[in-house]
Amino acid sequence: MVGSYFLTTAIDYVNSAPHLGHAYEKVLADFFSRHELSLERDVLFLTGVDEHGQKVQQSAQREGVEPQAFADRMSARFREQHRSLGVASSHFVRTTDDQHKKIVRDWLQKLHDKGEIFFQEHEGYYSVRQEQFVTEKDRVDGQWPEIFGEVIHTREPNYYFRLEPYRQKLLKHLEDHPEWIVPGFRRKELQSALAEPLADLCISRPKSRLAWGIPLPFNEDYVTYVWFDALTNYYSFASIKGQLVWPPDLQIIGKDILIPAHGVYWPIMLFALELELPKHLLVHGWWTNRGAKISKSDAKSLIDPAPYVETYGPDALRYFVLREMVLGQDADFSDERFETRYTGDLGKKLGNLVQRSLSMIGRYRNGVVPNYDGFHLTAADEGLRSDVIVEEYRRAVEQFAPHLALQAVWDLVARANEYVEENAPWKLAKEPEQAKRLDVVLGLLAETVRRLSVLIQAALPFTAEKIRVQLNLSTGPVRLEEALYGNSLHGHTIGKPEVLFPPIEKVDSGSSPAP
RNA sequence: GCCAGGGUAGCUCAGCGGUAGAGCAGGGGACUCAUAAGCCCUUGGUCGGGGGUUCGAUUCCCCCCUCUGGCACCA
Numbered sequence: 180m181v182g183s184y185f186l187t188t189a190i191d192y193v194n195s196a197p198h199l200g201h202a203y204e205k206v207l208a209d210f211f212s213r214h215e216l217s218l219e220r221d222v223l224f225l226t227g228v229d230e231h232g233q234k235v236q237q238s239a240q241r242e243g244v245e246p247q248a249f250a251d252r253m254s255a256r257f258r259e260q261h262r263s264l265g266v267a268s269s270h271f272v273r274t275t276d277d278q279h280k281k282i283v284r285d286w287l288q289k290l291h292d293k294g295e296i297f298f299q300e301h302e303g304y305y306s307v308r309q310e311q312f313v314t315e316k317d318r319v320d321g322q323w324p325e326i327f328g329e330v331i332h333t334r335e336p337n338y339y340f341r342l343e344p345y346r347q348k349l350l351k352h353l354e355d356h357p358e359w360i361v362p363g364f365r366r367k368e369l370q371s372a373l374a375e376p377l378a379d380l381c382i383s384r385p386k387s388r389l390a391w392g393i394p395l396p397f398n399e400d401y402v403t404y405v406w407f408d409a410l411t412n413y414y415s416f417a418s419i420k421g422q423l424v425w426p427p428d429l430q431i432i433g434k435d436i437l438i439p440a441h442g443v444y445w446p447i448m449l450f451a452l453e454l455e456l457p458k459h460l461l462v463h464g465w466w467t468n469r470g471a472k473i474s475k476s477d478a479k480s481l482i483d484p485a486p487y488v489e490t491y492g493p494d495a496l497r498y499f500v501l502r503e504m505v506l507g508q509d510a511d512f513s514d515e516r517f518e519t520r521y522t523g524d525l526g527k528k529l530g531n532l533v534q535r536s537l538s539m540i541g542r543y544r545n546g547v548v549p550n551y552d553g554f555h556l557t558a559a560d561e562g563l564r565s566d567v568i569v570e571e572y573r574r575a576v577e578q579f580a581p582h583l584a585l586q587a588v589w590d591l592v593a594r595a596n597e598y599v600e601e602n603a604p605w606k607l608a609k610e611p612e613q614a615k616r617l618d619v620v621l622g623l624l625a626e627t628v629r630r631l632s633v634l635i636q637a638a639l640p641f642t643a644e645k646i647r648v649q650l651n652l653s654t655g656p657v658r659l660e661e662a663l664y665g666n667s668l669h670g671h672t673i674g675k676p677e678v679l680f681p682p683i684e685k686v687d688s689g690s691s692p693a694p
Numbered sequence: 695g696c697c698a699g700g701g702u703a704g705c706u707c708a709g710c711g712g713u714a715g716a717g718c719a720g721g722g723g724a725c726u727c728a729u730a731a732g733c734c735c736u737u738g739g740u741c742g743g744g745g746g747u748u749c750g751a752u753u754c755c756c757c758c759c760u761c762u763g764g765c766a767c768c769a
Binding site: 364365367368369370371372374375434437438464503505508509510511515516519520522523524526527528530531532533534535536537538539542543586596597599600601603604605606608676678679680681682 | 696697698699700705706707717718719725726727728729731732733734762763764765766
């Protein structure tokens with residue numbers, strides 16, 4: 180193994196069902212994870228769910244079940260989404276895991292001992308209906324909005340975590356590590372969020388108000404609230420074969436949780452604990468539904484990827500989200516765009532190339548890849564076997580640009596399809612004196628298909644496997660190095676070609692038109 | 695209000711000082727190995743508006759309009 184690579188995704192809150200946004204983030208992480216595996220790194224890939232908190236407690240109550248039972252059921256749904264998409268994490272994190280609870284309590288105790296956490300009485304307005312404190316800012320025209328119900332003036336002592344002492348250090352870190360936040364423009368947003376002094380962060384709730392949480396080690400009448408419960412997960416399971424791995428190389432989050440959670444609270448928690456900060460925080464954008472915003476509260480705007488996976492297969496969805504979204508920016512999801520990618524890029528370009536190449540080898544050479552060692556190669560031959568594409572692919576991935584990486588791969592697909600036309604093997608096959616030429620053409624095509632199976636494995640793992648089966652090659656993960664041109668297939672007998680992306684009539688749409 | 699990023703072909707976007715590019719969609723063609731696929735050719739834009747710098751601006755500067763984020767403020 181060539182070193183290790185540790186990456187995480189945000190953990191998803193089990194109060195609502197998994198949707199496209201969740202799926203995208205996990206696919207993205209899985210893509211990077213598989214890429215690192217292909218570089219022979221020891222990969223630790225963490226993803227999972229956030230199970231504590233008020234909303235889960237309320238939802239469970241509403242259904243008359245225990246919070247744990249509710250969390251179990253919802254966690255299973257997220258797990259199922261990962262499975263259906265081929266998201267192969269090293270560990271599925273659950274915040275109700277004892278190992279996690281122990282770490283959370285250790286951290287809290289440590290920070291309490293250091294004086295970073297203190298006890299203070301808070302006086303303010305409290306919404307009974309929302310079960311939370313509200314501020315003057317929440318008022319609309321001097322009145323408390325209806326959603327808060329009755330608002331009372333009350334006082335409640337709680338535990339607070341000091342942020343301000345580390346603000347300058349964090350600013351300095353931002354300055355010294357321009358690569359920390361990806362893409363770069365998010366960095367400036369964080370910088371401006373750190374321009375003003377930071378208020379202490381309330382990290383507890385009395386058990387009387389919130390029972391579904393992890394009790395504070397220094398006061399069992401309280402549970403910790405949100406941040407120490409959720410963010411800590413990245414550390415709780417950070418080990419490979421029993422060895423602590425720290426810090427993460429890559430943490431993938433959505434743009435909604437950069438400020439303040441992962442850009443302020445999280446690094447300051449790590450500073451206070453004297454732990455290193457993650458090397459990269461990758462901040463992705465959001466999907467829109469046919470141009471309309473997707474909002475958690477509007478069920479109609481949510482896109483469930485399941486029907487698409489069901490109809491088109493997991494790789495189709497993986498390809499779409501990775502190819503269509505410029506990392507960091509928002510992108511639009513619609514049936515039309517999805518079908519265009521599926522039918523065009525996957526079916527007609529890649530699928531057809533594999534099909535026609537293998538079928539011609541079967542038809543003209545009895546399924547045996549010709550050996551063309553020492554034969555004359557044309558400029559077009561040289562172009563097709565070039566390794567430049569592998570370098571382009573790798574560079575794009577390193578720059579966190581999966582869409583460019585895939586574009587590079589599809590450039591090779593296009594070049595191969597052109598190559599078939601230019602050389603018209605069906606014509607060569609009719610002329611016995613062209614046998615050597617046909618050997619070169621078919622041999623190169625077989626080699627190209629083989630190389631493509633390697634280049635797509637991080638993005639389209641299922642398809643990569645299928646192609647390797649059709650080539651009658653070993654299955655399972657392959658080193659990226661194998662994407663370089665070689666002659667490993669000379670004399671090799673391939674299997675039967677099968678359609679990779681069959682035409683689909685119609686999908687039962689999960690994305691509803693914008694109103 | 696402040697900060698950042700956009701506004702380029704019907705759609706999604708690239709280009710960012712030298713008289714406009716890609717993919718998809720639209721039109722035409724030759725071929726037949728292949729998923730009626732693929733390949734070749736092609737229609738299409740006063741590059742948000744105005745002003746300036748320059749021999750020359752989509753590309754640099756200023757102003758305005760508009761969209762998207764982030765932050766702040768008021769209620």
